[in-house]
Amino acid sequence: MSKKRVLITGGNKGIGLAVSRAMLELGHEIIIVAREFETCPLIGVKDVTAIECDLSKLDTLPALAKEVGDIDILINNAGYMQPKYTYDNYPVERRDNIMNVDLYAPVELMNIFSEHMKKQKYGRIVNTASIAGQIGHPDVWYGIAKAGLINATKIYGKLLGSHGITVNCVAPSPVETDMQKDNSEERKKEFKKTVATGRFAEPEEIAKAIVWLATDCPEYINGICIDINNCSYPR
Numbered sequence: 267m268s269k270k271r272v273l274i275t276g277g278n279k280g281i282g283l284a285v286s287r288a289m290l291e292l293g294h295e296i297i298i299v300a301r302e303f304e305t306c307p308l309i310g311v312k313d314v315t316a317i318e319c320d321l322s323k324l325d326t327l328p329a330l331a332k333e334v335g336d337i338d339i340l341i342n343n344a345g346y347m348q349p350k351y352t353y354d355n356y357p358v359e360r361r362d363n364i365m366n367v368d369l370y371a372p373v374e375l376m377n378i379f380s381e382h383m384k385k386q387k388y389g390r391i392v393n394t395a396s397i398a399g400q401i402g403h404p405d406v407w408y409g410i411a412k413a414g415l416i417n418a419t420k421i422y423g424k425l426l427g428s429h430g431i432t433v434n435c436v437a438p439s440p441v442e443t444d445m446q447k448d449n450s451e452e453r454k455k456e457f458k459k460t461v462a463t464g465r466f467a468e469p470e471e472i473a474k475a476i477v478w479l480a481t482d483c484p485e486y487i488n489g490i491c492i493d494i495n496n497c498s499y500p501r
């Protein structure tokens with residue numbers, strides 16, 4: 267595959283960092299978007315551009331897109347959960363923030379960056395959804411946002427497929443990243459009982475699927491969601 271320009275939101279940490287590393291190994295140029303890069307080991311590395319942006323601020327996305335320029339591959343990976351809020355005690359501003367970061371920003375980035383992809387009749391988009399969008403998750407707005415992202419993947423696969431663009435997503439069960447710091451020990455223990463190997467996934471295991479969907483995956487695979495949950499939600 268020729269060298270591609272790849273935008274990876276949240277490519278500084280966790281699953282996104284594993285995707286960034288794998289894309290660099292394949293010889294691609296990457297642009298990472300996140301809020302801070304203090305701990306990111308890829309700063310200063312060849313073919314890496316880091317752009318600070320809080321994706322909850324949707325009105326800044328057009329300016330972000332200008333700074334990024336045209337891309338071939340979009341990895342909508344940034345996201346977070348906030349399990350401390352219950353459905354009946356979920357502050358409106360926290361609901362709005364998680365919907366912006368986990369659903370509206372990814373959709374808006376698909377709208378923006380698919381314009382050039384359409385012109386060049388080629389593009390690959392991969393969204394990081396979650397098992398939370400499939401099972402009815404206790405962090406209700408996280409689950410709602412990720413369910414929305416799975417459906418957006420199908421809609422955009424249909425809208426963009428005739429332009430040489432594929433849109434797919436992954437739905438991981440818990441992964442060993444910083445995000446799990448927000449989860450209770452009790453819930454983590456309970457979940458591990460449902461997983462065939464009794465452990466959480468490693469970020470690299472999720473990145474492998476994301477990178478495949480964004481590179482080698484045939485064009486005919488479009489609008490799908492790869493469940494990566496080690497039998498915790500077989501269907």
Ligand SMILES: NC(=O)c1ccc[n+]([C@@H]2O[C@H](COP(=O)([O-])OP(=O)(O)OC[C@H]3O[C@@H](n4cnc5c(N)ncnc54)[C@H](OP(=O)(O)O)[C@@H]3O)[C@@H](O)[C@H]2O)c1
Nearest residue numbers: 276280281300301302320321343344345396440441443445
């Ligand atoms: N870990 C899991 O158990 C799990 C399971 C299923 C799905 N996922 C999904 O996987 C994706 C990556 O999460 P992770 O597990 O790798 O967790 P992580 O290590 O906490 O990474 C989250 C990433 O999202 C970025 N991010 C969060 N809020 C942002 C904002 N407002 N603006 C810009 N960037 C923002 C973070 O960058 P900054 O903090 O620097 O802004 C970071 O790069 C998320 O979409 C998550 O929902 C995770």
